[in-house]
Every structure is written in structure tokens, then in C-alpha cells.
Amino acid sequence: MAYKISVEKAKTSKLGEVDFSNLPFGKYFADHMFIADYYDGEWRDCRIVPFADFSLHPATSGIHYGQSLFEGMKAERDPDGNPILFRPLKNLERLNLSADRMAMPELPEEIFIDAIDQLLTLDKDWVPDTPDSSLYLRPFMFATEKAVGIKVAENYRFCIFSCPVGAYYSKPVKVFVQDTYVRAFPGGVGYAKAAGNYGGVMKPMREVQKLGYDQILWLDGIHHRYLQEIGTMNIFAIIDGVLVTPSLQQGTILDGVTRDSMIQLARSEGYTVEERDLPIDELLNAHKEGKLEDMFGTGTAATIAPIALFHYQGTDYTLPEVEKRTVSNKLKTRYFAIRAGKAEDVFNWVHHVPVDAYANI
Numbered sequence: 172m173a174y175k176i177s178v179e180k181a182k183t184s185k186l187g188e189v190d191f192s193n194l195p196f197g198k199y200f201a202d203h204m205f206i207a208d209y210y211d212g213e214w215r216d217c218r219i220v221p222f223a224d225f226s227l228h229p230a231t232s233g234i235h236y237g238q239s240l241f242e243g244m245k246a247e248r249d250p251d252g253n254p255i256l257f258r259p260l261k262n263l264e265r266l267n268l269s270a271d272r273m274a275m276p277e278l279p280e281e282i283f284i285d286a287i288d289q290l291l292t293l294d295k296d297w298v299p300d301t302p303d304s305s306l307y308l309r310p311f312m313f314a315t316e317k318a319v320g321i322k323v324a325e326n327y328r329f330c331i332f333s334c335p336v337g338a339y340y341s342k343p344v345k346v347f348v349q350d351t352y353v354r355a356f357p358g359g360v361g362y363a364k365a366a367g368n369y370g371g372v373m374k375p376m377r378e379v380q381k382l383g384y385d386q387i388l389w390l391d392g393i394h395h396r397y398l399q400e401i402g403t404m405n406i407f408a409i410i411d412g413v414l415v416t417p418s419l420q421q422g423t424i425l426d427g428v429t430r431d432s433m434i435q436l437a438r439s440e441g442y443t444v445e446e447r448d449l450p451i452d453e454l455l456n457a458h459k460e461g462k463l464e465d466m467f468g469t470g471t472a473a474t475i476a477p478i479a480l481f482h483y484q485g486t487d488y489t490l491p492e493v494e495k496r497t498v499s500n501k502l503k504t505r506y507f508a509i510r511a512g513k514a515e516d517v518f519n520w521v522h523h524v525p526v527d528a529y530a531n532i
């Protein structure tokens with residue numbers, strides 16, 4: 172089936188209201204959004220409309236029973252000033268993996284890519300061109316069944332809006348290794364970007380933030396021993412020259428696009444990367460022996476965030492100064508250059524928005 176996207180342009184732009192030199196994360200919204208509705212077994216009514224509130228039935232099932240998922244991706248400008256995206260198909264793949272786990276419908280590639288291309292053509296002036304800033308895209312899907320009663324919904328809405336954003340963290344991150352609360356179990360939904368995964372961590376997050384830490388570093392739910400991931404980032408440690416990141420095998424960790432990119436980049440630079448179980452005691456021993464050279468988180472929002480220290484059972488373990496972390500600094504520089512279209516795209520990661528093809532929408 173061919174999908175046609177109808178376009179209703181915003182009558183006035185809010186662009187002038189935004190101070191691009193000071194962009195808090197997720198507070199400003201670009202002029203347009205994309206919406207598609209799923210009913211009678213198909214995605215229908217694909218449309219780009221001015222950014223506005225939804226009107227929802229109080230029994231909207233996604234709100235009550237949690238069939239709700241999202242994605243996060245960023246657009247930047249290439250050296251010619253045109254919008255580019257980093258690995259959008261990897262986000263679509265994950266969106267559909269999440270949809271499968273939540274018994275929600277798959278979104279076809281054609282809709283996803285066309286929606287993004289047209290939205291970014293219309294809102295291209297919203298893509299910041301200042302360092303560390305980008306246009307964050309938020310694709311999301313939720314069940315729109317207007318009925319009370321737990322069952323797999325038959326109706327859904329998919330939407331994409333965008334926000335110009337600056338850096339997520341302004342300084343190295345302090346993480347709290349959580350050994351009581353649990354984020355995910357084998358057989359659960361940890362690998363999906365399901366909204367409920369985030370709702371469940373709000374209370375533990377508030378508690379560690381009250382203690383002065385930025386985020387939680389989760390341990391596995393069975394042994395409370397193996398590192399999982401941080402808040403909205405995957406975790407890497409560099410131990411004695413080797414990059415180690417927890418393996419995805421148990422299905423408890425989100426398969427991060429940034430994680431996968433860092434693994435490929437690091438290997439291409441000749442570094443050894445191990446995807447395996449990483450027990451907290453190994454981290455503590457490595458720290459004691461002076462072999463824990465670096466720890467950093469990877470994620471679309473936070474990019475590559477150095478970890479200043481980790482807290483475990485009453486003790487803060489401080490990590491080397493960021494300036495001395497040559498491996499991650501080198502990888503980070505190359506990662507940023509590729510995603511901004513400034514370095515050779517050897518992995519074919521960059522999606523150029525065909526703005527000329529959509530010039531007349």
C-alpha cells in the first residue's frame with residue numbers, strides 16, 4: 172500500500188520565540204508534527220499538522236494499560252546546512268521490536284522515513300547549528316482504544332514531534348549503583364522502549380537525585396550483581412585497555428543505537444570490545460588495582476557522557492579526569508564528526524533529508 176501524507180502548514184512560526192544560544196532539553200517544540208492513526212488493521216490518515224494538543228477520550232487505553240512506546244533520535248545540519256539524521260532505520264527497527272513486545276502494530280519503513288523527511292524539510296530552520304545542539308525527534312505510539320477492559324487494543328496513534336535541544340548533561344555524570352530496586356528481568360520488557368519502563372524508575376531516580384547523584388546504574392534483577400545500564404544510557408567501562416559493555420543477551424537492556432555505534436567505531440579503531448557480563452565486583456577490583464581507566468554512558472539524548480564517579484554501598488569511587496580519557500575522547504570526536512556529516516561516513520550511518528525533493532510541500 173502506498174501512503175500519502177497530507178500537509179497542513181502552521182500559519183505562524185514560533186521559531187522567533189526560541190533562544191538558540193540557550194536550549195534546555197525538551198522545552199521548545201517545532202512548528203509541525205506528524206500523525207498517523209491505526210484502525211481496521213492499517214495505518215491511515217497520515218498527516219503533518221501544526222504542533223498542537225491532542226484531544227483524548229478519558230478511557231484511552233494507552234493511558235490506562237500502558238500500550239505505549241517511544242523513540243528518540245537527533246537531526247543535525249550537514250556542512251551545507253541541510254538536515255541529516257543518524258541511523259534512523261536503527262530506531263525504526265527498535266520501535267518495531269518494542270511494538271512487537273507490547274502487542275502493538277508494526278510501523279512500515281515507508282511511513283517512518285517519509286514522515287521524517289517531510290517534517291524535517293518543513294521544520295529545517297528548527298535544526299540548530301550551534302555546537303552540542305540538535306533537533307531531537309520524538310516518535311511515539313500509544314493505544315487509542317476508547318474502552319475500559321484489559322485487552323490488546325485495535326486502535327493506535329503514531330506521532331512524531333521535535334524539540335531543538337542543547338546538551339543533556341553539562342558536566343560528568345555521578346551515578347548510583349542501585350542494588351535494591353530493579354529495572355528489568357529476563358522475560359520482561361527491559362529491551363523495549365516501553366513507556367512503563369520509565370514510569371517504574373521515577374521513584375528510585377528521585378531518591379538518588381536527592382542524595383546528589385544524577386542517575387542510577389542498574390544491576391540485574393536476579394543476582395543484583397551484573398551491570399545493566401544507566402537511566403537513559405548504555406554503559407561502557409574501559410578496564411586495562413579493553414572496552415567492556417554488558418551483553419544484550421538477557422533481554423533486560425535497551426539495544427542503544429549509540430552503544431552499537433561505539434562498538435563498531437572502537438573496533439574499527441583497533442580497540443578490543445567485549446560484550447559480556449560485567450559484575451560489580453570486577454569493577455571494584457579494577458578500581459582498586461588502578462585498572463579502571465574510564466566509564467561512560469552512551470545515548471542519543473546524552474551522547475557520550477563521561478562518568479565522574481559511581482556510588483556503591485556507601486562509597487563513592489572516583490574515576491580519572493575526563494581530559495586523561497584518551498580512548499573515549501578520541502571515539503567521541505569521531506562519532507560527532509560522522510553524525511554531523513564532517514567525517515567520512517564509512518559505516519553508511521548518515522541519512523540526508525532530501526529537502527530538494529520536498530521543496531514544494
Ligand SMILES: Cc1ncc(COP(=O)(O)O)c(C=O)c1O
Pocket residue numbers: 243400401402403404405425426427428429430469470471472
Ligand atoms: C533505557 C535506555 N538505555 C539506553 C539508551 C540509549 O539508547 P540510544 O543510544 O539508542 O539512544 C536509552 C535511550 O534511548 C534508554 O532509554
